[in-house]
Amino acid sequence: MGPGPSNIHPRVLAAMAQPTIGHLDPAFIDLMDEIKVLLQYAFQTENAATFPLSAPGSAGMEACFANLVEPGDKVIVCQNGVFGGRMKENVERCGGIPVMVEDEWGCAVDLEKVEAALGTHPDAKILAFVHAETSTGVESDARALADLAIQHDCLTLVDTVTSLGGSPVLVDEWELDAVYSGSQKCLSCAPGLSPLTFSERALEKVKNRRSKVQSWFMDLNLIMGYWGKGRRRAYHHTAPVNALFGLHEALLMLREEGLENAWDRHLHNHLVLRDGLASLGIEFLVRKDWRLPQLNVVRVPEALNDASVRADLLKYYNLEIGGGLGPLAGDVWRIGLMGYSSRPENILLCVGALESMLKTCSALATVHKTLENQ
Amino acid sequence: MGPGPSNIHPRVLAAMAQPTIGHLDPAFIDLMDEIKVLLQYAFQTENAATFPLSAPGSAGMEACFANLVEPGDKVIVCQNGVFGGRMKENVERCGGIPVMVEDEWGCAVDLEKVEAALGTHPDAKILAFVHAETSTGVESDARALADLAIQHDCLTLVDTVTSLGGSPVLVDEWELDAVYSGSQKCLSCAPGLSPLTFSERALEKVKNRRSKVQSWFMDLNLIMGYWGKGRRRAYHHTAPVNALFGLHEALLMLREEGLENAWDRHLHNHLVLRDGLASLGIEFLVRKDWRLPQLNVVRVPEALNDASVRADLLKYYNLEIGGGLGPLAGDVWRIGLMGYSSRPENILLCVGALESMLKTCSALATVHKTLENQ
Numbered sequence: 129m130g131p132g133p134s135n136i137h138p139r140v141l142a143a144m145a146q147p148t149i150g151h152l153d154p155a156f157i158d159l160m161d162e163i164k165v166l167l168q169y170a171f172q173t174e175n176a177a178t179f180p181l182s183a184p185g186s187a188g189m190e191a192c193f194a195n196l197v198e199p200g201d202k203v204i205v206c207q208n209g210v211f212g213g214r215m216k217e218n219v220e221r222c223g224g225i226p227v228m229v230e231d232e233w234g235c236a237v238d239l240e241k242v243e244a245a246l247g248t249h250p251d252a253k254i255l256a257f258v259h260a261e262t263s264t265g266v267e268s269d270a271r272a273l274a275d276l277a278i279q280h281d282c283l284t285l286v287d288t289v290t291s292l293g294g295s296p297v298l299v300d301e302w303e304l305d306a307v308y309s310g311s312q313k314c315l316s317c318a319p320g321l322s323p324l325t326f327s328e329r330a331l332e333k334v335k336n337r338r339s340k341v342q343s344w345f346m347d348l349n350l351i352m353g354y355w356g357k358g359r360r361r362a363y364h365h366t367a368p369v370n371a372l373f374g375l376h377e378a379l380l381m382l383r384e385e386g387l388e389n390a391w392d393r394h395l396h397n398h399l400v401l402r403d404g405l406a407s408l409g410i411e412f413l414v415r416k417d418w419r420l421p422q423l424n425v426v427r428v429p430e431a432l433n434d435a436s437v438r439a440d441l442l443k444y445y446n447l448e449i450g451g452g453l454g455p456l457a458g459d460v461w462r463i464g465l466m467g468y469s470s471r472p473e474n475i476l477l478c479v480g481a482l483e484s485m486l487k488t489c490s491a492l493a494t495v496h497k498t499l500e501n502q
Numbered sequence: 503m504g505p506g507p508s509n510i511h512p513r514v515l516a517a518m519a520q521p522t523i524g525h526l527d528p529a530f531i532d533l534m535d536e537i538k539v540l541l542q543y544a545f546q547t548e549n550a551a552t553f554p555l556s557a558p559g560s561a562g563m564e565a566c567f568a569n570l571v572e573p574g575d576k577v578i579v580c581q582n583g584v585f586g587g588r589m590k591e592n593v594e595r596c597g598g599i600p601v602m603v604e605d606e607w608g609c610a611v612d613l614e615k616v617e618a619a620l621g622t623h624p625d626a627k628i629l630a631f632v633h634a635e636t637s638t639g640v641e642s643d644a645r646a647l648a649d650l651a652i653q654h655d656c657l658t659l660v661d662t663v664t665s666l667g668g669s670p671v672l673v674d675e676w677e678l679d680a681v682y683s684g685s686q687k688c689l690s691c692a693p694g695l696s697p698l699t700f701s702e703r704a705l706e707k708v709k710n711r712r713s714k715v716q717s718w719f720m721d722l723n724l725i726m727g728y729w730g731k732g733r734r735r736a737y738h739h740t741a742p743v744n745a746l747f748g749l750h751e752a753l754l755m756l757r758e759e760g761l762e763n764a765w766d767r768h769l770h771n772h773l774v775l776r777d778g779l780a781s782l783g784i785e786f787l788v789r790k791d792w793r794l795p796q797l798n799v800v801r802v803p804e805a806l807n808d809a810s811v812r813a814d815l816l817k818y819y820n821l822e823i824g825g826g827l828g829p830l831a832g833d834v835w836r837i838g839l840m841g842y843s844s845r846p847e848n849i850l851l852c853v854g855a856l857e858s859m860l861k862t863c864s865a866l867a868t869v870h871k872t873l874e875n876q
Contacts, residue, residue: 148507148510186740320694345561369692370515
């Protein structure tokens with residue numbers, strides 16, 4: 129129940145343990161085609177360039193920037209947590225010029241600030257933002273941000289690592305252009321793959337580049353020779369076959385459940401957890417309408433020590449919850465209810481464990497007080 | 503029995519199917535430490551910077567170039583197959599200047615040509631070459647090439663994707679500087695990870711860079727914050743936990759067998775396959791002293807059609823062998839005997855299957871002749 133990786137369903141684990149086959153085997157090409165269709169469903173898109181990058185979400189982020197940003201390109205980057213900062217790093221390493229729009233950690237991206245930045249920088253080519261901030265548990269309004277980008281003739285580059293499969297990500301309806309995610313959050317697959325999707329507008333920018341993409345491994349032109357249409361696939365790299373067996377199974381399970389049902393399940397379980405935590409007096413960091421149902425970021429009760437509680441949860445309950453990052457380190461917990469981890473028994477385990485610790489803590493406090501008064 | 507991925511041992515498949523745990527879980531940190539020690543053994547090195555990159559071998563290649571090559575750096579690149587060409591691409595995309603030393607596909611890298619290039623380009627910073635060419639089944643003399651590089655004050659950047667675990671790779675004894683490999687060849691793990699090792703000399707060059715590494719995901723300075731020493735690991739990316747469970751088990755099995763025994767097994771099985779193929783009149787592309795025991799590249803008999811034989815092997819025998827690449831397409835087969843695939847029963851299956859096809863082919867030729875003579 130940390131901020132990811134989430135637990136993996138036994139069906140997905142079993143799929144990964146199948147004997148490997150060649151990355152150009154006809155049966156594997158069929159599997160790749162199915163993965164693409166299933167990912168299009170997950171992203172709610174008809175984008176032809178929809179496939180999993182053979183590397184973790186952080187590489188997926190870099191693949192988006194490396195393909196879309198050319199030296200000198202101005203990119204408006206929204207930062208309201210860890211991953212906006214990482215976006216800035218990526219823009220700079222691609223030779224682009226980041227224009228930062230900063231919001232407090234725990235707040236959503238402020239639409240007015242973004243609109244002002246787009247107005248001040250009419251030469252900006254890309255608006256980059258994090259839909260679901262894994263470091264703070266905040267959802268920003270991707271649809272509204274994309275609308276602003278379109279009004280100012282910018283492409284959007286969007287992090288959906290924590291949102292995909294857990295809450296609505298409507299790539300086509302919202303007209304997002306370059307979107308990356310991760311396999312290990314609400315898709316409940318093993319970490320190591322990054323689902324990507326690119327709109328026609330994004331592909332156009334890649335095709336019209338003046339310079340080659342600086343990364344050979346992440347060059348979309350080369351990758352699409354392997355993941356593209358038709359039976360004829362050009363060898364690019366050796367695909368992580370077993371990891372893709374797992375992703376295929378995880379996406380199949382999402383399809384079987386139905387996206388809307390998965391979103392409902394994440395929302396419902398979030399409300400149950402919220403009520404349980406509230407009864408312990410544990411408060412959310414994030415205001416109600418910005419909360420991500422799949423990632424509950426709450427304040428560490430004053431009576432408890434962050435690190436020792438997390439260590440004890442792991443040791444005695446075999447339960448992982450995440451600590452805070454950056455300015456929130458020590459002050460918050462990040463409790464994930466993602467994918468296969470989003471189940472009532474986990475909520476009961478977590479709330480029960482925290483309750484027992486709060487009681488222990490009161491008892492200890494009583495002992496301390498008694499000792500002090502002696 | 504293609505050029506990789508090789509078959510995966512059931513122990514490794516079972517390891518990958520274990521429930522995932524957090525990438526910062528203390529138990530996982532212990533596992534990372536064990537992987538590093540086991541990889542040091544596989545590479546025969548004491549390099550502290552020895553770890554698996556969370557992406558396939560092609561990304562491992564790029565990680566070596568992206569860290570070591572700075573804009574304007576001259577790099578001598580030996581090309582005697584597909585992967586030397588890919589090295590050139592990488593040098594260029596890092597802003598370096600490649601100086602090509604070319605040898606025919608199927609030949610080893612020519613030491614005299616390399617020495618001449620080093621003499622002509624005293625400002626070269628790096629000598630890059632492929633130890634075991636997966637496209638041709640050729641081994642080049644890594645020790646001698648490294649000696650030349652040292653004489654000319656160059657770092658070496660070496661591809662050991664197909665050699666590691668199958669034939670000697672002595673990183674410290676040969677004084678190699680930046681070495682990458684793959685998980686899916688003689689280590690017989692799932693594809694998707696790239697074992698890397700960097701000497702102190704290589705790290706020195708990375709530390710003294712004038713510019714940042716252009717890739718955030720592959721930046722050695724950041725990766726070592728996660729894979730480095732001590733209990734305190736900085737989050738960089740979410741490690742592919744289950745893939746690393748598999749690599750750990752595969753490396754453990756290599757350690758149990760013993761490196762020298764693994765090399766002997768690969769060599770012995772190669773000789774058995776060679777004799778079997780010789781009895782069918784199938785000849786090797788590569789001259790005897792350059793042959794890789796783990797990758798047997800042979801000429802397609804004139805009586806047989808490359809593509810249809812490979813399709814039939816897959817369809818009727820569930821057996822994959824590789825076709826030729828580049829100028830060798832259609833003319834050669836690449837028969838792997840790598841890791842867990844290097845076993846007598848596989849040799850019997852492969853030789854038996856090819857024998858049956860050659861006989862079928864003679865029978866068909868008889869029928870054709872009869873028809874023609876009617």
